[in-house]
Amino acid sequence: xxxxxxxxxxxxxxxxxxxxxxxxxxxxxxxxxxxxxxxxxxxxxxxxxxxxxxxxxxxxxxxxxxxxxxxxxxxxxxxxxxxxxxxxxxxxxxxxxxxxxxxxxxxxxxxxxxxxxxxxxxxxxxxxxxxxxxxxxxxxxxxxxxxxxxxxxxxxxxxxxxxxxxxxxxxxxxxxxxxxxxxxxxxxxxxxxxxxxxxxxxxxxxxxxxxxxxxxxxxxxxxxxxxxxxxxxxxxxxxxxxxxxxxxxxxxxxxxxxxxxxxxxxxxxxxxxxxxxxxxxxxxxxxxxxxx
Numbered sequence: 001x002x003x004x005x006x007x008x009x010x011x012x013x014x015x016x017x018x019x020x021x022x023x024x025x026x027x028x029x030x031x032x033x034x035x036x037x038x039x040x041x042x043x044x045x046x047x048x049x050x051x052x053x054x055x056x057x058x059x060x061x062x063x064x065x066x067x068x069x070x071x072x073x074x075x076x077x078x079x080x081x082x083x084x085x086x087x088x089x090x091x092x093x094x095x096x097x098x099x100x101x102x103x104x105x106x107x108x109x110x111x112x113x114x115x116x117x118x119x120x121x122x123x124x125x126x127x128x129x130x131x132x133x134x135x136x137x138x139x140x141x142x143x144x145x146x147x148x149x150x151x152x153x154x155x156x157x158x159x160x161x162x163x164x165x166x167x168x169x170x171x172x173x174x175x176x177x178x179x180x181x182x183x184x185x186x187x188x189x190x191x192x193x194x195x196x197x198x199x200x201x202x203x204x205x206x207x208x209x210x211x212x213x214x215x216x217x218x219x220x221x222x223x224x225x226x227x228x229x230x231x232x233x234x235x236x237x238x239x240x241x242x243x244x245x246x247x248x249x250x251x252x253x254x255x256x257x258x259x260x261x262x263x264x265x266x267x268x269x270x271x272x273x274x275x276x277x278x279x280x281x282x283x284x285x286x287x288x289x290x291x292x
Contacts, residue, residue, distance in 0.1 A: 014032065015030040015031065015032040016030065016031045016032065017029070017030050017031075018030075018031065019079075019080075020101060020104050020105065022075075022097050022100045022101055022104075023096065023097060023100055024083075024088075025075045025076075025080060025081050025082055025083075025088075025097070026080060026081045027072055027073065027074075027075065027080045027097065027101055028048075028072065028073045028078060028079035028080050029048075029070055029071060029072035029073070029101070029105065030048060030070070030071050030072075031068070031069075031070050031105070032063055032068070032069050033062075033063035033066075033067055033068045033069050034066075034068050035066040035067045035068050036066075036067055036068065036109075036111070036112065037067070037068045037070060037102075037105075037106045037109070037111040037112070038062055038067045038068065038069050038070070038111065038112045038113065038114060038277060039070045039071075039072070039098070039101075039102060039106070039111055039112070039113050039114070040059065040069060040070065040071040040072070040113075040114045040115070040119065041072065041074065041098065041113070041114070041115045041116065041118065041119025041120075041122050041123060042071075042073070042074065042077070042078075042116055042117075042118070042119050043116045043117035043118050043119060043141065044117055044118040044143075044207070044211055045077070045197035045198060045199050045204075045207070046077065046078075046116075046117075046118075046198055047073045047077050047078025047079070047198035048071045048072070048073055048078055049078060049079075049198070050078070050196070050198045051116070055267075056266065057116070057140075057266075057267075057269055057270060058267065058270040059071075059114065059270050059273070060270065061270040061271045061273070061274035062114070062270065062273055062274045062277060064274070065274040065275075065277065065278045066278065067112070067274075067277055067278075070101075070105055070106065072098075072101060073198075074094055074097070074118065074119075074122070075088060075089060075093075075094060075097055076088075076089060076199055076200075076203045076206070076207055077198050077199055077207075078198045082203050082206075082207075083203075083206075084202055084203055084205070084206045085206055086205075086206040086207075086209040086210045086213065087210070088206075088210070089206060089207045089210030089211070090210045090213055090214045091118075091121045091122060091125050091210075091214040091215070091216075092125050092129075092214075093210075094118070094121075094122045094125070095122050095123075095125035095126040095129060096126075096129075097122075098122050098123070098126045099126050099129065099130055099133060102133065110132060110133060110134055110135040111133065111134060111135065112134065112135055112136045112137070112138070112277050113126075113127075113134055113136075113137045113138065114137075114138040114140065114273060115137070115138070115139055115140065116140045116141050117140075117141045117142075117143050117239075117240060118143070118211070119140075120139040120140060120141065120142050120143065121142075121143060121214065121216055123137055123139065124137075124139070124216055124217050124222065125216075125217055127225055127227070128217045128221045128222070128224075128225065131224075131225060131226070131227070134227060135227060135228075136227055136228040136229065136230075136276070136277065137227065137228075137229045137230070138229075138230045138232065138273045138276060138277065139229060139230070139231045139232070139245075139248065140231075140232040140233075140269065141232070141233065141234060141237075141240040142216075142231065142233060142240060142244040142245045142248055143216075143239065143240055143244065144238075144239060144240070144241060144244060145215055145216040145244045145247075146215065146216065146219070146247075148241055148243065148244065149215050152212075152238075152239060153211075153212040153213070154212075156208045156209065156211045156212035157208070157209065157212045159171055159208050160204070160205040160206075160208040160209050160212070161205075163201065163204045163205050163208070164205050167201065168197060168201045168204055171197065216244075219247075219251055222248065222251045222252060223251050223252070223253075225252055226253070228254065228255075228276070229248075229252045229254070229255040229256070230255070230256050230258075230272070230273065230276045231245050231248055231249055231255055231256065231257045231258070232258050232260070232269050232272065232273070233245035233257065233258070233259045233260070234259065234260045234261075234266060235259055235260065235261050242259055245257055245259065256276070258272065
């Protein structure tokens with residue numbers, strides 16, 4: 001058993017579930033495997049549990065490749081607590097949560113990161129704030145950003161109003177208007193499915209309004225990041241447009257880009273990420289044209 005910060009951790013073949021107090025909230029996380037740390041952040045209105053139930057991703061290859069995987073529920077999501085204050089859920093604030101979590105569970109060494117949508121945005125803000133904290137990033141499903149952000153922000157504000165006036169069940173109406181991406185058409189639950197958010201109804205308006213008020217870091221800040229990056233996008237989803245992924249690949253030197261066109265390709269992301277994160281793959285990828 002070793003002690004990192006204020007958290008006791010024992011090596012165990014199965015995931016160890018724990019909580020840690022971070023900036024006025026209790027964040028729930030799971031810890032499995034051993035080796036260099038990889039932290040994972042889920043998408044908006046999702047959690048560790050709902051992502052697992054959806055069948056979207058299988059990150060067990062990352063653990064099998066000799067990495068310690070720390071997955072956490074963002075503030076107000078899943079088993080983590082929060083307050084109905086929109087400012088506490090903006091992407092820079094969630095990045096502060098992530099950095100504080102890493103201080104407690106990972107020690108001082110740089111870690112790798114895997115994010116999905118909201119998790120990707122959180123990782124990027126954290127990396128811009130403390131670039132030495134990360135050694136490589138896997139950015140999945142990058143959300144709308146910059147010029148494409150305004151329309152998505154309007155949807156989030158509309159969703160927040162609907163929750164306040166008609167309850168969380170009204171979010172299903174917005175889901176019906178959304179385009180179902182072919183990459184996850186055959187999955188049990190669509191990513192971010194509004195009919196079953198992993199956020200309590202009392203917190204939903206605050207979380208949605210914070211998403212509306214947030215954006216990715218500036219292009220200038222992202223250009224300054226100097227670390228290997230793997231970008232995994234899926235096609236056909238206006239909430240996670242390929243255009244954002246392509247722009248990120250242009251801005252971040254040497255970034256690799258893969259776009260899933262089917263569920264079969266999506267289910268290979270765990271293997272793809274594991275190869276990218278394993279020690280044998282730690283050399284810098286030469287800059288080149290992104291691949292689809």
